[in-house]
Amino acid sequence: MLNRPPATRDSVHQLFDTVDAISVQGYDQQRRVIYWNRGSEILYGYSAEEALGKTLEQLIIPDDLRDDVIAAHREWLENDVEIPAAELTLRDKYGQDVNVFSSHAMFVNELNEYEMYCIDISLADVKQAEAQAMLKESLLTSVFEATPDLFFLLEEDGTIINYHSGSEKDLYTSPAKFLGKNIAELFPAKVLTRVQTYIAKAIGRKGIISFEYELEMPKGKSFYEARVRHIKEHRQMVVMVRDITEKHLASELIRKQAYYDALTSLPNRFLSLDRLSQVIKDAERYGGKAAVLFLDIDDFKKVNDSLGHEVGDKLLVEAAKRLSRVVRETDTVGRLGGDEFIVLLRSLGDYYDLVDVVKSILREFREPFLIDARELVLTTSIGVAVYPENGDSATELLRNADTAMYQAKASGRNTYSFFTYKMNDMILRRLEIEGQLRGALERHEFEVYYQPKLDLKTGSVTGAEALLRWHNPALGQVGPDEFIPVAEHIGIIIPIGKYVLEQALSFLLEWRKAHQQQYAIAVNLSPLQFRDRAFASFVEESLVNANVRPECLEFEITEGVLMIGKSYVEEALSKLHKLGVKLSMDDFGTGYSSLSYLRQYAFDLLKIDRSFISGICEKKEDRDLVTAAIAMAHSLDLRVIAEGVETQEQLSLLADLGCDIAQGYYFSKPMPANEMMKFRYDKISE
Numbered sequence: 001m002l003n004r005p006p007a008t009r010d011s012v013h014q015l016f017d018t019v020d021a022i023s024v025q026g027y028d029q030q031r032r033v034i035y036w037n038r039g040s041e042i043l044y045g046y047s048a049e050e051a052l053g054k055t056l057e058q059l060i061i062p063d064d065l066r067d068d069v070i071a072a073h074r075e076w077l078e079n080d081v082e083i084p085a086a087e088l089t090l091r092d093k094y095g096q097d098v099n100v101f102s103s104h105a106m107f108v109n110e111l112n113e114y115e116m117y118c119i120d121i122s123l124a125d126v127k128q129a130e131a132q133a134m135l136k137e138s139l140l141t142s143v144f145e146a147t148p149d150l151f152f153l154l155e156e157d158g159t160i161i162n163y164h165s166g167s168e169k170d171l172y173t174s175p176a177k178f179l180g181k182n183i184a185e186l187f188p189a190k191v192l193t194r195v196q197t198y199i200a201k202a203i204g205r206k207g208i209i210s211f212e213y214e215l216e217m218p219k220g221k222s223f224y225e226a227r228v229r230h231i232k233e234h235r236q237m238v239v240m241v242r243d244i245t246e247k248h249l250a251s252e253l254i255r256k257q258a259y260y261d262a263l264t265s266l267p268n269r270f271l272s273l274d275r276l277s278q279v280i281k282d283a284e285r286y287g288g289k290a291a292v293l294f295l296d297i298d299d300f301k302k303v304n305d306s307l308g309h310e311v312g313d314k315l316l317v318e319a320a321k322r323l324s325r326v327v328r329e330t331d332t333v334g335r336l337g338g339d340e341f342i343v344l345l346r347s348l349g350d351y352y353d354l355v356d357v358v359k360s361i362l363r364e365f366r367e368p369f370l371i372d373a374r375e376l377v378l379t380t381s382i383g384v385a386v387y388p389e390n391g392d393s394a395t396e397l398l399r400n401a402d403t404a405m406y407q408a409k410a411s412g413r414n415t416y417s418f419f420t421y422k423m424n425d426m427i428l429r430r431l432e433i434e435g436q437l438r439g440a441l442e443r444h445e446f447e448v449y450y451q452p453k454l455d456l457k458t459g460s461v462t463g464a465e466a467l468l469r470w471h472n473p474a475l476g477q478v479g480p481d482e483f484i485p486v487a488e489h490i491g492i493i494i495p496i497g498k499y500v501l502e503q504a505l506s507f508l509l510e511w512r513k514a515h516q517q518q519y520a521i522a523v524n525l526s527p528l529q530f531r532d533r534a535f536a537s538f539v540e541e542s543l544v545n546a547n548v549r550p551e552c553l554e555f556e557i558t559e560g561v562l563m564i565g566k567s568y569v570e571e572a573l574s575k576l577h578k579l580g581v582k583l584s585m586d587d588f589g590t591g592y593s594s595l596s597y598l599r600q601y602a603f604d605l606l607k608i609d610r611s612f613i614s615g616i617c618e619k620k621e622d623r624d625l626v627t628a629a630i631a632m633a634h635s636l637d638l639r640v641i642a643e644g645v646e647t648q649e650q651l652s653l654l655a656d657l658g659c660d661i662a663q664g665y666y667f668s669k670p671m672p673a674n675e676m677m678k679f680r681y682d683k684i685s686e
């Protein structure tokens with residue numbers, strides 16, 4: 001095709017042959033290819049052999065450009081109108097678009113013929129980059145529109161240069177007030193310091209730094225999370241701000257629920273113990289004493305049972321307020337659960353300070369509580385454990401304060417008690433008893449003893465009181481004073497009580513037969529036995545089985561039973577009364593309201609507590625009380641039993657005072673059934 005080589009070939013073509021990235025094509029006056037470099041092969045897909053001799057329009061010009069290209073080429077040849085460099089979309093061998101930046105040059109060869117050279121640079125990368133940039137921009141726009149977050153662009157010095165916000169109401173202030181302004185002019189001092197600190201931290205750092213802050217907004221306090229990224233090349237910061245108020249409030253609520261008591265808003269057991277650990281650590285580090293006060297409201301259960309849980313709850317809230325009032329701000333008041341509270345006192349000067357606080361708490365509680373227009377008098381028992389003397393861990397101190405609280409209860413309530421290691425021994429003993437008591441009934445470790453009761457006028461035995469004894473192989477002889485409360489606590493008093501009743505009735509039958517006397521047997525009842533709804537029926541059945549008449553059975557009931565104030569107690573007492581069983585008020589004189597109970601329930605006997613009998617000869621007050629009790633009981637048609645009679649003097653005095661029956665060591669200590677069977681008494685007339 002080409003008859004002769006073009007003038008430019010040697011010098012320029014050699015250069016173009018080495019360049020793959022640029023397409024260089026040479027055309028003769030008829031636009032036939034005379035040169036087609038490697039770059040053209042790559043860009044348009046035609047090899048040099050395929051291209052040479054073909055016209056420009058046959059190869060790479062799309063149909064719609066064909067006429068314009070031919071015309072432009074002609075114009076250039078004939079009128080010297082240069083074809084300008086331009087971006088063009090041409091076509092490759094496979095009919096695909098090829099975006100190029102095309103420049104053109106016209107040469108005259110040695111034969112005086114024109115040759116046009118086209119130099120095409122592929123714009124594929126540029127186009128792709130452009131497309132990506134456009135995509136990114138539209139993505140960013142969509143993100144801005146879709147997210148409720150605020151975006152700010154800041155200079156490194158804090159000047160706000162741009163922002164994006166879904167809604168103007170989310171902004172702290174109007175754009176007119178913040179655009180071009182420095183953040184220092186906008187935020188309140190406290191927030192500003194925080195924002196500036198984190199912006200300073202973000203400068204020069206790769207990645208994102210985030211922090212939280214709060215602002216007073218027209219709708220109330222709002223919480224935000226800010227994420228800051230430094231764009232080093234532009235010396236700018238992108239700050240994305242998210243409203244996390246809802247999340248913050250939700251986690252605050254969860255935190256409250258996890259750490260605070262819902263009723264009183266005081267720290268709960270978990271947080272109280274955590275604070276206690278902190279108090280111990282501080283005392284360890286800085287020296288000084290700390291104390292744990294374990295409080296339990298006295299007889300709170302009775303309030304709940306008699307006045308209802310709503311009143312109980314109100315009382316607890318009021319108690320929490322009173323406690324918080326007494327302590328310093330640095331101290332902690334917590335609720336451990338139920339009616340148990342804890343007070344943590346840190347940095348105590350000396351024991352006097354501690355005692356002062358404890359006494360103020362007791363004083364606060366002595367003021368009547370006004371709940372639903374009702375005045376309630378409540379007291380509290382406080383156990384105190386001191387760091388470091390009584391323990392060096394939170395659990396140990398709490399346990400010891402708890403032990404001390406029990407001691408305070410045992411000392412009559414409405415008082416406080418400091419922990420001693422002796423108390424700890426008591427607790428260990430109690431745990432031992434608890435362990436051994438389980439299964440004791442099945443192992444036949446119990447035995448019922450009997451203590452006789454005598455008629456003070458006739459000197460004859462009227463009956464006996466059944467008193468339980470426990471012989472345990474590991475613990476030896478354990479007194480009922482010790483094991484009955486534990487049996488109540490672990491819930492085995494009901495089967496134990498049934499055992500005592502059955503034993504006592506079967507003994508009574510034999511005893512009466514053997515002596516041919518109308519003896520009566522007295523059995524003690526624990527408050528918990530009244531919870532057993534089937535108790536009265538059980539008594540009835542037992543009487544029938546033992547062939548004992550109901551009036552020969554007496555139940556000794558302490559004030560504790562009556563103070564439960566529940567309808568089931570009344571129901572059981574009335575059933576027992578209807579059955580014909582005798583009821584005896586035990587330990588009379590030790591409680592506060594026995595008198596009102598005497599009027600309320602159908603008692604037959606009144607048993608004066610031995611604490612009054614022991615002092616009857618020496619103490620006028622005791623004598624007066626016993627005198628009054630006997631007179632009052634008789635006026636109510638009750639017979640009077642004096643318990644704990646130990647001397648002839650006591651006996652004579654009681655007889656003079658008109659007491660009906662006596663029981664005590666003077667006659668006999670409680671004894672096993674076989675001894676009781678043999679018991680005879682003839683000293684009363686001495």
Ligand SMILES: Nc1nc2c(ncn2[C@@H]2O[C@H](COP(=O)(O)O[C@H]3[C@@H](O)[C@H](n4cnc5c(=O)[nH]c(N)nc54)O[C@@H]3COP(=O)(O)O)[C@@H](O)[C@H]2O)c(=O)[nH]1
Pocket residue numbers: 451465466467468479480481484497500524525526556586587610643644645646663664665666670
């Ligand atoms: N619910 C039940 N309680 C029971 C049962 N058996 C006993 N108990 C109660 O345990 C408490 C202690 O009883 P106990 O150690 O048997 O003491 C009784 C007598 O031994 C003692 N007593 C009698 N006379 C004297 C005396 O002259 N001096 C003196 N120091 N103590 C004496 O008094 C106890 C009898 O008390 P009370 O019942 O109040 O009449 C005691 O509260 C028992 O009630 C049981 O089976 N179930």
